[in-house]
Amino acid sequence: MSTEYETVIGLEVHVELKTKSKVFCHSTTEFGGDPNSHVCPVCLGLPGVLPVVNRQVVEWAILLGLALNCRIASFSKFDRKNYYYPDMPKNYQISQYDLPICLGGHLDVEVDGTRKRIGITRLHMEEDTGKLVHQGTITTTPYSLVDYNRAGVPLLEIVSEPDISSPAEARAYAEKLRQIIVYTGVSDGRMEEGSLRCDANVSVRPRGATQLGTKTEIKNMNSFRALQRALTYEVERQIEVLEDGGRIVQETRAWDEGQGVTLSLRTKEEAHDYRYFPEPDLVPLVIDPAWVEEIRSRLPEMPGARAARYVEQLGLSAYDAGVLTAEKALADYFEDCLALYPEAKAVANWIMGDLSRLLNAAGQSVDRSRVTPERLAGLLRLIDQGTVSGKMAKEVLEVMFASGAEAAQVVKERGLSQISDEGALLDVIRRVLAENGKVVADFRSGKDRALGFLVGQVMKKTRGQANPDAVNRLLREALREQG
């Protein structure tokens, strides 16, 4: 009988903050730009320059720390992490070593209906590095190009406790963390663009063992899916090694998305001695508790609380509330619509249904949609006024989504408006009655279903633009008059 294993995972998540300027200078953090155009003497590490901390970075570190239930240090400092690599202008990274700004938080995640609390060891501030471009590897390429546009962009590193016990749990933790990061507004948390990066420490041990197994560190996981796949692979690999009587080597491994495997990058013997020491160019941070409280008061409503409010105050289902609050942008959009058109259920249905379908198909985020809350509310009002039917509104929304036009304009331009003009409808009805004498006779003899046929005929003649309610009412009146 084979041994049963348990998995121990800890995650290190790096978040790029969307401050306007870099963490220690005034250079812009904007994405793109020509290589080495978003730089200055400070982030290029020229001789004689000095870093000065961007206050916004400290503030956002505290904000995110509070959102993750951390304790905010009253005394914190920066340290230098020394290692040579050409993407680092100074050949040291300014980071935080033994006195990080936030400590001891937690995050609750849910996997398969089970709730679990994952501890957060620490959250600290540091600077990002530049980017290297070369052919093959850095040691074999004939030359490398360096772009320092990202060098000095502020990062927060969030280190979890080794509380995570499955790849699915790791993914749930990472997704929940991203949700909170985006909610606090400190980062857009795009894993594919690298503004959110995730490394994992993984080990396995026979169930019940008290000592932790030897861990490996997994890097290069560029999506939540990749995170789960990589960890699933790595756990299986480790178990296989142990089952074969082997030993786990403490090492750093990279996830290869194409091959679906993790590959050894470097072993512990090659590991760096970073020679951390206090950054003498910066003064320690003494955090005023009043400032922390002021930041706490600005903490936005977190997704859980927001969903609960939708259920209690707006009468939405728990499922709908969950979907709407999954992304802050979607919940914000929902509330913006609600302010203009206060029918929660209707708004929720349109957002979760047709609009989400269009957004997904286009790969667009709701905050960049051309159907603004004003325009969606405008469409819903046209439905209420009977100008368009629900079915027609779906078509109208598609046009609005593609063109960015107002609902009323689309209706007008396409001639989609319902025929509610009673005179025009009566003409059509009279013609239909004249053409269908037998059906009219059937109706009079008590066959109610005949009315449906007549309505259908009217709709056909009006190419579906007649207001169905009006047709029904006018038909009954006409039949009564004739009889």
Added chain:
Amino acid sequence: MVKLLYQKNIAELHELLVRREVSAVEITRSVLDRIDRVDGKIKAYVTVTREQALAAAQAADQRLAAGEATGPLTGIPMALKDNMCTRGVPTTCSSRILANFVPPYDATVVERLAGAGAVMVGKTNLDEFAMGSSTENSAFFTTSNPWNPETVPGGSSGGSAAAVAAGEAVFALGSDTGGSIRQPASFCGVVGMKPTYGLVSRYGLVAFASSLDQIGPLTKTVTDCALVLQAIAGPDERDSTCAPDPVPAFASALTGDVRGIRVGVPGEYFGEGVDPRVAGAVQAAIDLLAAMGAEVEETSLPHTSYALPVYYLIAPAEASSNLARYDGVRYGYRTPASDDVVDMFMKSRSEGFGAEVKRRIMLGTYALSAGYYDAYYLKALKVRTLIKRDFDRAFSRYDVLVTPTSPTLPFRKGERTMDPVAMYMSDLCTLAAPLAGIPALSLTCGFVDDLPVGLQLMGPPFGERTILRVAHAYEQKAGHWRRRAEGAWEQ
């Protein structure tokens, strides 16, 4: 005897300028001519910025002619140690690795001096990256002491001190990490001051040891020192370690009166390793201060002997990290041929740095390494605190402390280059002040064998006014400042 323009000090030249008796261009030409005449022998300068200097002097004359408000430094020719960044002018740190480096920006002190109308005539020689006590570690050449060209000018700001002493600049800026302003000031017979850590912005000063480095003036008189310090001191948003407080007026402290000033004389600074002739000159100065009405008392700074080992752990540790950026990737020297990126790093640095710089990078890297950090670097930080406490205690009882600046007279070139520890010993008396972050000034207190002896005055943090007051009163009474470094070598 009538002094030539280049021989005059800031205060004298300012008088002449405001009375329109001479122009800034005439003063600048006088200094440039002096450089032409003697710098072949003294070798104070790495770069002379002749055209730029004359243009700046002309601009100063225009401001003076227009009757604009001008400060005491307007139109005064000065020199900068070549580890302060100057936009468009090479900043070499007297190192092969930065020999071709031209900064795209000015250091804060450079901006402030330019704003005050001072005229930069050039950049002066130093021990490579300010590591040394004689300028013999310059990758380019050794500067000569104007009092005796066979001896060293001290270091690392030896070029700046020699330039002022030889009349090749009316004043200069130096940087002090373990004595690099004060020891050359002592050797060259000029006034040199290391201000309180944080009084002067370090932005644009190429870092050696960030927690110790401080820029300060090298001048002909204490009054000039106060004037230059006033121009460069003060808060700077580009340097977080710079004190945010407004700067007091320094010149008004120069009352000429030391009555009631409490002077402490720490016995540890007069012991083994101190040349008795130096100790004698310093004792004479102390006696004079007492005669002038200062209350002199012997005292003790018990942790003094630890300053040297503590300094040679902390300064190299910071240097090992500060100098990591010189890798040939973005600027500076790059080896012409290499196999890969690691090879390029190693060759560029091996070929670009001199022996002393490499020695300190190795010392510092070792002190910070895993397994040694606690025993060396962390222990050194703790002892640094003890040294600071010695001073805190002393300054609860004394306004200033008086010691020799250098334990010896200027030594002969080559005498100590093969013995790094003997070289380190020449900073014995100057290492503690930067470790404690306190201000200290050196001025001439006598001559032995026609070589100047320096007196060091130390004060509590931001106690510059008191130090300047005592130094000024002593200088005026003793009169050594009148003696100029001119000798047979000039003919």
